[in-house]
Amino acid sequence: xxxxWIAWFRKLFQHAAVDHDLEAEINAHVQLMTDExxxxxxxxxxxxxxxxxxxxxxQQVKEEVxxxxxxxxxxxxxxxxxxxxxMLRRSPGFVATAALTLALGIGANTAMFSVIDGVLLNRPPxxxxxxxxxxxxxxxxxxxxxxxxxxxxxxxxQNSPVTTMAAMAGGSLSLGSKDGVERILGYQASSxxxxxxxxxxxxxxxxxxxxxxxxxxxxxxxxxxxxxxxxHSDPSILGSKLDLDGQPYTVIGVMPPGFHIxxxxxxxxxxxxxxxxxxxxxxxxxxxxxxxMLRVEPESSQKASQSALDAIAARLRHDDPSGDAGFGxxxxxxQEFVTGNIRGPLLILMGSVGFVLLIACSNVANLLLAxxxxxxxxxxxxxxxxxxxxxxxxxxxxxxxxxxxxGGALGLxxxxxxxxxxxxxxxxxxxxxxxxxxxxxxxxxxxxxxxxVGILFGIVPALVASRVDLSNALRxxxxxxxxxxxxxxxxxxxxxxxxxxxxxxxxxxxxxSLWKVSRVDPGFNPNGLLTFKIAPPGSAKDQPYVFFQRxxxxxxxxxxxxxxxxxxxxxxxxxxxxxxxxxxxxxxxITDGQVVTRMRLxxxxxxxxxxxxxxxGREFSESDTAASQPVAIVSQSLAQRYWPNQNPLGKTLKPxxxxxxxYTVIGVAADVRHLGLDTDIEPTAYYPYPQFxxxxxxxxxKFTTVVIRSAQMSGLADAVRHAAAGVDNTVPIxxxxxxxxxxxxxxxxxxxxxxxxxxxxxLALILAAIGVYGVMAYSVAQRTREIGIRMALxxxxxxxxxxxxxxxxxxxxxxxxxxxxxxxxxxxxMASQLYDVSATDVWTYxxxxxxxxxFILLASYLPSRRAMRVDPNQALRHE
Amino acid sequence: MAKMEVLxxxxxxxxxxxxxxxxxxxxxxxxxxxxxxxxxxDVRPGSLFPALxxxxxxGWLVSRWGDxxxxxxxxxxxxxxxxxxxLQTETESWERISLVITRALRAT
Numbered sequence: 001x002x003x004x005w006i007a008w009f010r011k012l013f014q015h016a017a018v019d020h021d022l023e024a025e026i027n028a029h030v031q032l033m034t035d036e037x038x039x040x041x042x043x044x045x046x047x048x049x050x051x052x053x054x055x056x057x058x059q060q061v062k063e064e065v066x067x068x069x070x071x072x073x074x075x076x077x078x079x080x081x082x083x084x085x086x087m088l089r090r091s092p093g094f095v096a097t098a099a100l101t102l103a104l105g106i107g108a109n110t111a112m113f114s115v116i117d118g119v120l121l122n123r124p125p126x127x128x129x130x131x132x133x134x135x136x137x138x139x140x141x142x143x144x145x146x147x148x149x150x151x152x153x154x155x156x157x158q159n160s161p162v163t164t165m166a167a168m169a170g171g172s173l174s175l176g177s178k179d180g181v182e183r184i185l186g187y188q189a190s191s192x193x194x195x196x197x198x199x200x201x202x203x204x205x206x207x208x209x210x211x212x213x214x215x216x217x218x219x220x221x222x223x224x225x226x227x228x229x230x231x232h233s234d235p236s237i238l239g240s241k242l243d244l245d246g247q248p249y250t251v252i253g254v255m256p257p258g259f260h261i262x263x264x265x266x267x268x269x270x271x272x273x274x275x276x277x278x279x280x281x282x283x284x285x286x287x288x289x290x291x292x293m294l295r296v297e298p299e300s301s302q303k304a305s306q307s308a309l310d311a312i313a314a315r316l317r318h319d320d321p322s323g324d325a326g327f328g329x330x331x332x333x334x335q336e337f338v339t340g341n342i343r344g345p346l347l348i349l350m351g352s353v354g355f356v357l358l359i360a361c362s363n364v365a366n367l368l369l370a371x372x373x374x375x376x377x378x379x380x381x382x383x384x385x386x387x388x389x390x391x392x393x394x395x396x397x398x399x400x401x402x403x404x405x406x407g408g409a410l411g412l413x414x415x416x417x418x419x420x421x422x423x424x425x426x427x428x429x430x431x432x433x434x435x436x437x438x439x440x441x442x443x444x445x446x447x448x449x450x451x452x453v454g455i456l457f458g459i460v461p462a463l464v465a466s467r468v469d470l471s472n473a474l475r476x477x478x479x480x481x482x483x484x485x486x487x488x489x490x491x492x493x494x495x496x497x498x499x500x501x502x503x504x505x506x507x508x509x510x511x512x513s514l515w516k517v518s519r520v521d522p523g524f525n526p527n528g529l530l531t532f533k534i535a536p537p538g539s540a541k542d543q544p545y546v547f548f549q550r551x552x553x554x555x556x557x558x559x560x561x562x563x564x565x566x567x568x569x570x571x572x573x574x575x576x577x578x579x580x581x582x583x584x585x586x587x588x589x590i591t592d593g594q595v596v597t598r599m600r601l602x603x604x605x606x607x608x609x610x611x612x613x614x615x616x617g618r619e620f621s622e623s624d625t626a627a628s629q630p631v632a633i634v635s636q637s638l639a640q641r642y643w644p645n646q647n648p649l650g651k652t653l654k655p656x657x658x659x660x661x662x663y664t665v666i667g668v669a670a671d672v673r674h675l676g677l678d679t680d681i682e683p684t685a686y687y688p689y690p691q692f693x694x695x696x697x698x699x700x701x702k703f704t705t706v707v708i709r710s711a712q713m714s715g716l717a718d719a720v721r722h723a724a725a726g727v728d729n730t731v732p733i734x735x736x737x738x739x740x741x742x743x744x745x746x747x748x749x750x751x752x753x754x755x756x757x758x759x760x761x762x763l764a765l766i767l768a769a770i771g772v773y774g775v776m777a778y779s780v781a782q783r784t785r786e787i788g789i790r791m792a793l794x795x796x797x798x799x800x801x802x803x804x805x806x807x808x809x810x811x812x813x814x815x816x817x818x819x820x821x822x823x824x825x826x827x828x829x830m831a832s833q834l835y836d837v838s839a840t841d842v843w844t845y846x847x848x849x850x851x852x853x854x855f856i857l858l859a860s861y862l863p864s865r866r867a868m869r870v871d872p873n874q875a876l877r878h879e
Numbered sequence: 880m881a882k883m884e885v886l887x888x889x890x891x892x893x894x895x896x897x898x899x900x901x902x903x904x905x906x907x908x909x910x911x912x913x914x915x916x917x918x919x920x921d922v923r924p925g926s927l928f929p930a931l932x933x934x935x936x937x938g939w940l941v942s943r944w945g946d947x948x949x950x951x952x953x954x955x956x957x958x959x960x961x962x963x964x965x966l967q968t969e970t971e972s973w974e975r976i977s978l979v980i981t982r983a984l985r986a987t
Contacts, residue, residue: 021954022928022932024954025905025928025953025954026924026928028904028951028952028953028954029904029905029906029924029928029953031951032904032906032947032951032953033906035949035951036906054923054924055924056923056924056925060925061924061925061928064925064926064928064929065928065929065932067929068929068930068932068933
């Protein structure tokens with residue numbers, strides 16, 4: 001095959017030499033024949049004549065050879081490209097308009113595809129990532145949950161195809177150095193994590209199963225970024241000791257650059273899980289704190305692994321009927337786990353941006369159709385001198401692909417800019433968005449898009465232009481009526497109006513959802529709240545709550561601070577622990593499909609600081625101590641569920657935790673949107689810090705959140721840091737942020753989605769309006785004579801206006817109706833993303849339809865003014 | 880025997896066969912085909928040269944300039960290894976087909 005390629009390139013680039021060679025070969029042939037004829041007794045003249053006669057003409061033979069030549073299509077392509085470039089150079093205005101239109105469409109698509117490529121197609125930093133699965137426990141109520149220690153160990157003990165199951169838990173540690181302390185995030189993981197993910201440290205070694213036992217000593221692996229920034233890439237870090245939470249940890253390795261277990265948080269360290277099976281947390285079946293992952297066998301599908309797991313579940317249940325009822329496991333691919341919730345919205349955005357490109361294509365196709373009319377003379381001449389229609393179509397398609405490549409190049413520049421804007425919008429929960437860049441994949445994508453698009457918008461105009469009726473065309477002037485193109489133009493305008501309407505309806509629904517969400521009452525007042533976290537120092541391990549209170553007192557004493565309170569898992573902190581409760585002396589109720597009661601640990605004044613209404617009773621006070629009667633506050637929805645139409649005050653409840661007492665309800669608080677404005681309300685029980693079960697206190701007091709209400713926010717963070725350091729300067733405060741910011745972060749994905757959707761819809765509307773304007777302006781120019789005659793016959797300017805605008809209205813209404821039908825079919829796809837808005841929301845449909853018709857009226861009104869100014873005398877003299 | 884136009888597709892095979900004995904120029908190939916088919920096929924330059932170039936593009940022939948027996952410059956074509964293989968396969972398949980068709984036509 002390589003010889004064939006050489007032949008092609010020779011024919012393409014050494015065109016003259018190849019041609020010369022062929023001619024020499026044929027001449028030599030003639031010479032040989034002449035010699036032969038002469039040898040047969042003919043005279044020199046006659047011999048040569050006979051030879052030429054036998055040959056049948058040097059040029060003809062050359063043409064025959066060229067027609068079979070391997071490089072022929074390439075040669076034609078090259079001719080077409082050069083000719084096309086020449087044609088385009090001659091009409092810079094047309095090229096600028098078309099290329100800019102295409103650039104908007106292709107640029108938006110390139111940018112959006114970069115986001116998809118970075119976020120959805122991003123390859124996790126593992127070996128064979130498609131085999132990595134996240135494992136969940138199936139709860140009896142159908143919900144999924146992460147593992148408790150006994151559950152995890154029971155699974156691990158099973159001899160199964162999933163022997164390499166790894167467990168992990170996220171956390172944070174205070175990294176101490178002579179410059180001060182810093183809180184860093186990371187993971188505790190079982191030693192199987194390395195084989196499950198298929199990674200090895202870039203430096204040093206992974207921790208072993210022996211090091212993953214309780215009491216095996218403290219070892220830690222660092223992330224590449226921590227190693228680079230904090231330790232200046234110093235390889236001698238291996239074997240040295242780090243101060244983590246006041247304990248010495250031996251550094252045994254550094255992970256490869258770009259490695260992370262999950263892309264959401266900046267992970268800085270990895271240490272062995274060292275599961276203690278004896279302490280209260282680890283032995284509890286109801287404390288679910290371990291996330292598990294496993295690697296499925298290459299040949300076994302997810303389904304096969306799932307059925308193997310189901311079999312184990314049945315066996316475990318048989319061996320230990322006291323375990324969680326209805327217990328089972330579900331598998332989810334890692335990719336699904338990380339991107340499952342954002343794939344839908346991103347794909348819908350990709351689809352919308354595809355619509356924008358289609359609209360841009362329609363516009364350019366319209367321009368080409370108009371141009372086809374003015375190129376009729378050129379086409380006729382080509383046809384007259386014998387050009388095949390297929391050859392002419394190919395030439396025109398080459399031209400349109402050239403055009404789309406120019407548009408694509410401009411589009412790439414626009415995509416660069418657009419990506420910068422997208423990164424500024426950077427929603428908190430869109431993983432790997434930083435990976436969205438213009439890389440080779442994107443360039444290939446854009447080139448393919450350009451080729452497809454060039455053919456897509458070029459084919460109809462090319463077919464129309466190449467259909468030449470020779471006898472008429474040559475007689476007509478190049479300013480012919482071009483009736484055949486008119487039909488296509490109207491169809492294209494209706495199509496793009498319809499596409500724009502679909503996008504606008506989608507964007508409208510998304511905007512309305514955002515508006516509805518913004519009006520949701522979170523159940524607290526987020527304004528003027530600052531929060532931070534703090535972990536107790538080693539010296540306060542026995543009395544963490546006392547330490548927290550000292551920090552709280554110091555903060556309360558700061559000027560400008562109105563009130564402050566302690567809380568574990570405050571709203572919008574993204575941690576939402578739940579535990580089933582028993583009420584009024586009964587057993588815990590877990591029924592199918594029911595939400596497990598959420599659990600919060602709070603201090604006095606918590607509701608006061610959050611401005612969450614206490615509807616009945618009182619909130620916790622300093623007098624609710626470890627020695628006093630255990631008390632709890634329940635949310636309104638919890639009271640509704642367990643004690644409908646009864647007074648919940650004085651009722652009792654007990655969380656399903658080891659050595660938990662019965663708590664007496666002393667207050668009912670308003671419901672709070674814990675995970676964000678657009679999330680469901682779940683029944684919640686609040687317990688006071690000092691009355692939490694002793695066995696769980698070490699877990700519950702690993703850190704606390706302090707919430708401060710202050711009229712003055714500027715400088716508060718520094719003042720708080722200073723105050724906390726005054727209590728103990730060995731532990732840092734971390735995650736310092738305003739609740740306003742947390743609320744913004746919680747809604748950032750929805751806003752991101754809405755912003756892009758609205759931008760694409762706006763772009764679509766503008767492009768469609770430009771399209772309508774172009775077609776109307778062209779049509780007015782074409783109909784100047786007709787309008788002149790009408791006016792000469794007594795038509796008023798109003799009549800002319802009605803004539804032109806009427807045509808626009810007809811197209812707009814047809815387009816909007818088609819768009820509404822399309823939207824009915826398509827907006828169903830986004831139903832799950834809508835909040836309190838139906839996918840067929842009448843008001844959105846009506847508003848968008850009216851707006852689009854109005855916009856298109858405007859676009860057709862401008863050309864109609866020119867029509868009204870037509871002077872009948874001028875117009876009729878025109879021909 | 881009357882002269883026939885060469886069948887489409889068999890020309891390639893005839894050219895490859897004509898070059899089996901050694902390199903030759905266009906006229907030589909034409910004469911050789913005339914000879915081995917006992918004058919049945921007459922290949923005109925208008926079919927010969929396109930075929931030679933096509934076969935060269937496919938990599939079955941290579942060409943170079945050389946001197947003819949009476950010291951004229953001419954372009955000589957030579958079978959490549961791929962060309963020899965191609966001739967072999969074409970000959971085999973032709974023999975099979977012609978046998979089958981002959982039988983089919985004689986069958987009643």
